[in-house]
Amino acid sequence: MLKMQSIRKSYRTDTIETHALRDFSLAVDEGEFVSVTGPSGSGKTTFLNIAGLLETPTSGQYLLDDEDVGNLNDRDRSRMRNEKIGFIFQGFNLIPDLSLFDNIDVPLRYRGLKGRERKKRIEKALEQVGLSARAKHLPAQLSGGQQQRVAIARALAGEPRFLLADEPTGNLDSLMARQVMELLEFINEWGTTIVMVTHDPDLARRAHRNIQIVDGQVADLQHGAASATAEIA
Amino acid sequence: MIGYYISLAMRSLRGTPILSALMVAAIAVGVGASMTTLTLNYMMSRNALADKDDVLFAVQLDNWDPHKAFHNPSEMPWQLTYKDAIDLLRSDIPSHQVAMHRWGGPIALEGSELRPYTVEARVTSRDFFALFDIPFIHGGTWPHAADNNSAYQIVLSQRTNEKLFGGENSVGRTVNFNGAPFTVVGVIEDWQPSPKVHDLNNGDFLESAEVFLPFGLHRALEIYPWGNTNGWKSEDINSYEDQLGSEYVWIQYWAQLDTPEQMERYRDYLTGFIRERKAQGRFPRPLKFGLSNPSEWLALNEVVDGDDRMLSWLSLAFLLVCLVNAVALLLAKFLRKAPEAGVRRALGASGRSIFSQHLVESGCIGFAGGLIGILMTLVGLALIRQLAMGHMDTVASMNWLMMLSAIGLAILSSLLAGLYPAWRISRTNPSIYLKTQ
Numbered sequence: 001m002l003k004m005q006s007i008r009k010s011y012r013t014d015t016i017e018t019h020a021l022r023d024f025s026l027a028v029d030e031g032e033f034v035s036v037t038g039p040s041g042s043g044k045t046t047f048l049n050i051a052g053l054l055e056t057p058t059s060g061q062y063l064l065d066d067e068d069v070g071n072l073n074d075r076d077r078s079r080m081r082n083e084k085i086g087f088i089f090q091g092f093n094l095i096p097d098l099s100l101f102d103n104i105d106v107p108l109r110y111r112g113l114k115g116r117e118r119k120k121r122i123e124k125a126l127e128q129v130g131l132s133a134r135a136k137h138l139p140a141q142l143s144g145g146q147q148q149r150v151a152i153a154r155a156l157a158g159e160p161r162f163l164l165a166d167e168p169t170g171n172l173d174s175l176m177a178r179q180v181m182e183l184l185e186f187i188n189e190w191g192t193t194i195v196m197v198t199h200d201p202d203l204a205r206r207a208h209r210n211i212q213i214v215d216g217q218v219a220d221l222q223h224g225a226a227s228a229t230a231e232i233a
Numbered sequence: 234m235i236g237y238y239i240s241l242a243m244r245s246l247r248g249t250p251i252l253s254a255l256m257v258a259a260i261a262v263g264v265g266a267s268m269t270t271l272t273l274n275y276m277m278s279r280n281a282l283a284d285k286d287d288v289l290f291a292v293q294l295d296n297w298d299p300h301k302a303f304h305n306p307s308e309m310p311w312q313l314t315y316k317d318a319i320d321l322l323r324s325d326i327p328s329h330q331v332a333m334h335r336w337g338g339p340i341a342l343e344g345s346e347l348r349p350y351t352v353e354a355r356v357t358s359r360d361f362f363a364l365f366d367i368p369f370i371h372g373g374t375w376p377h378a379a380d381n382n383s384a385y386q387i388v389l390s391q392r393t394n395e396k397l398f399g400g401e402n403s404v405g406r407t408v409n410f411n412g413a414p415f416t417v418v419g420v421i422e423d424w425q426p427s428p429k430v431h432d433l434n435n436g437d438f439l440e441s442a443e444v445f446l447p448f449g450l451h452r453a454l455e456i457y458p459w460g461n462t463n464g465w466k467s468e469d470i471n472s473y474e475d476q477l478g479s480e481y482v483w484i485q486y487w488a489q490l491d492t493p494e495q496m497e498r499y500r501d502y503l504t505g506f507i508r509e510r511k512a513q514g515r516f517p518r519p520l521k522f523g524l525s526n527p528s529e530w531l532a533l534n535e536v537v538d539g540d541d542r543m544l545s546w547l548s549l550a551f552l553l554v555c556l557v558n559a560v561a562l563l564l565a566k567f568l569r570k571a572p573e574a575g576v577r578r579a580l581g582a583s584g585r586s587i588f589s590q591h592l593v594e595s596g597c598i599g600f601a602g603g604l605i606g607i608l609m610t611l612v613g614l615a616l617i618r619q620l621a622m623g624h625m626d627t628v629a630s631m632n633w634l635m636m637l638s639a640i641g642l643a644i645l646s647s648l649l650a651g652l653y654p655a656w657r658i659s660r661t662n663p664s665i666y667l668k669t670q
Contacts, residue, residue: 078582
């Protein structure tokens with residue numbers, strides 16, 4: 001599904017060059033649930049941005065579904081992001097002046113789906129996260145947990161094969177966090193590959209395996225209880 | 234996607250009403266100011282006789298002071314003497330030809346409750362209506378003989394006929410003009426070319442004549458023209474005959490020459506005409522005449538002069554200032570929404586999609602600015618009409634073309650203003666905002 005080989009990502013200012021990822025290699029198989037942990041500034045989010053095609057590596061090779069994304073232009077990268085990848089963020093990143101329905105509609109619009117198909121998918125996604133009755137509400141009218149469920153619904157509506165979650169429970173209380181985690185596990189059971197960045201060791205343990213990133217490199221690999229099929233390339 | 238972008242733009246504009254209003258106002262003020270001057274220039278430079286540009290020619294003869302040329306770009310008087318006009322009318326080369334001048338006087342209807350009122354008149358040879366393609370509603374023009382003999386016949390404009398006869402067919406009825414009874418022989422459709430290409434000597438934008446009288450009435454009525462009369466030498470004018478025989482120029486002359494052969498023959502004719510008069514001791518300047526089609530005539534008369542053009546450039550410069558303000562406001566607005574753009578990028582929008590979305594928003598602002606700009610232009614033109622006290626009524630007004638141009642200018646301006654802000658936001662790295670939102 002995902003294969004990164006010797007990825008390097010550095011940010012340069014006039015005087016300083018910062019290496020966010022160095023010789024970073026990782027493979028994630030179809031259907032896996034991988035948690036990514038590490039101290040702040042270790043490169044977790046940079047890894048997630050590169051995996052989600054939001055940033056390009058300075059060097060190295062990234063294959064997504066066996067396609068070298070380094071060769072793609074912005075339009076093709078955007079299409080691949082839209083069709084194959086779903087995002088869940090710590091801050092939910094819902095658009096505040098759009099209703100829940102319209103928020104979930106955003107990725108479907110960019111895919112060019114017809115109105116009827118979009119409506120069907122949005123209603124189904126809202127039903128999956130238990131918010132069908134709140135379709136017309138604005139994000140600000142919901143609790144944090146509900147907003148994160150909307151963000152998950154937005155990701156689900158596009159039927160992605162690959163879900164990237166950046167501290168999805170970071171802004172939630174423990175009860176809400178548990179609900180969201182259960183929802184992610186449920187989604188994974190249905191075949192969606194999930195990579196989740198988290199600071200919470202309990203949540204990390206619930207994944208199939210945990211990747212630890214330190215100083216921009218994979219520091220450790222722990223196999224979880226279930227299907228641990230990934231390997232460091 | 235354009236519909237989606239428009240709905241997003243509407244939502245965005247509603248979301249920031251004050252900022253949006255400022256941007257719309259910036260565009261509207263710029264468009265209003267520039268369209269006011271552009272409309273004036275456009276209306277002033279219109280050629281109502283453009284469709285006859287190939288065949289109509291204003292005739293000029295250089296019968297002026299041997300020591301000093303006439304003070305205009307052509308260095309020939311705009312008008313002809315009465316006696317030269319009468320002689321030119323005898324030529325059978327032009328398909329149609331017109332000698333004419335402005336006049337006016339009180340008009341009344343015997344036995345009517347309508348009080349006498351003053352109307353603009355045009356004393357003209359009969360071809361006037363055929364030469365300028367003016368259609369008749371009732372009747373027709375007077376006979377050829379009326380160009381040389383006094384025939385008390387009159388052609389009314391549709392408006393005058395409406396006023397005097399309630400729009401009925403008035404042919405054969407009698408009206409009293411300037412104290413004399415005239416028989417109505419025809420009623421024409423309203424004809425208001427603006428500017429008055431056919432007579433640029435007497436107020437380029439004044440209304441055209443309401444009544445038309447035969448050229449042969451001069452001696453009978455001792456008609457002195459309303460409008461400009463020019464002369465270059467001291468002459469004793471003791472009688473009306475002296476006036477008609479003088480070197481004063483006060484007759485406008487047009488000829489219709491349909492073919493190149495006609496044109497060639499008429500040029501030869503005018504050359505011979507001037508030589509003949511030189512032999513009689515007239516036309517002391519080097520032999521020179523002018524044949525200008527309507528477009529050339531408008532340019533020669535500088536209906537739109539340098540000051541008008543300068544004003545247009547200044548107003549466009551003002552629009553540019555407004556656009557710079559709009560760019561700053563758009564940049565502030567768009568960059569404020571950068572986090573949303575980041576989310577959209579994460580959800581599959583390409584940089585081009587984000588660029589298009591924001592450009593459409595700029596276009597919507599421009600459309601709203603254009604609509605308000607039209608209102609401002611209408612107000613500006615109304616003020617000009619009021620200040621000009623009736624002299625600019627026909628040009629200080631907007632037609633559909635200018636209204637569409639105003640919208641077009643506003644949208645184009647706003648798109649230009651939106652290019653940089655939209656490009657900036659489309660190039661923003663989305664990952665910056667996804668973590669921090």
